[in-house]
Amino acid sequence: METQPGTRLNRIASRRDFHFTVRALRGQSLRYVTITADHPAWTEHGGGIERTMISDSLMTVRVRQVTHNLQIRIGGVSPTANAVVDDATxxxxxxxxxxxxxxxxxxxxxxxxxxxxxxxxxxxxxxxxxxxxxxxxxxxxxxxxxxxxxxxxx
Missing domain, CATH: 2.60.40.3080 (Immunoglobulin-like)
Known part of the structure; x- marks a missing residue:
């Protein structure tokens, strides 16, 4: 999975929205992704984090009105298919x-x-x-x- 901007410290002016894009790598799906922040005011269910699915492999995320230092975590990236694995040993x-x-x-x-x-x-x-x-x-x-x-x- 890749994010744009990348996984580094990003400075946002207080009370501004932070936008980023999440792109799945080949063989991955974002269908079951979870996005969490280390502060209870910013959750997907509470309205502080909004996602827009563009496809199974691309989404945009908006973190609304950032007023605290936040650490955003993305989890639940899943494989897109099962494959037969040949045990060549x-x-x-x-x-x-x-x-x-x-x-x-x-x-x-x-x-x-x-x-x-x-x-x-x-x-x-x-x-x-x-x-x-x-x-x-x-x-x-x-x-x-x-x-x-x-x-x-x-």
Whole structure:
């Protein structure tokens, strides 16, 4: 979020209104923003602070007839959307009977059957490792960093 004028000390003549603009950064929304002052006479509900929403990402604010030193706080800036986050640190998947393992740092991996028996253990270099064909079934893949994934070999 950005404000204009910026977040610095602004001097306003007594009993004058102070105007500023709030602009959301990319991926943010001002829809649920709260504006508060450190003095009870200046609130949005009491009429001392007025906002005008221009869009979800832009608003103007008017602080009416400033007579005290005020600290204005802006909160409640929210993200505009959810996004799928790819955990690129490690991943396990199967295709045509083979197990594919991708890691971003060297680590070991243990492959367990669903009965809990250790089927295989191996060290992985950085990048992609493809295993030999595995018997059909479900497996638990435990990376040395503690992350566990379940895969199915068909």
């Amino acid at each position: 490690r991943r396990a998947w199967t295709h045509k009977g083979q197990l594919y393992l991708r890691v971003d740092r060297p680590q070991s991996v243990r492959l367990f059957t669903v009965a809990g028996a250790l089927y295989r253990e191996q060290s992985l270099p950085v990048g992609l490792t493809v295993t030999d064909r595995l018997p059909a079934g479900f497996y638990l893949v435990r990376f040395s960093d503690g992350h566990v994934e379940k895969v199915q070999v068909e």
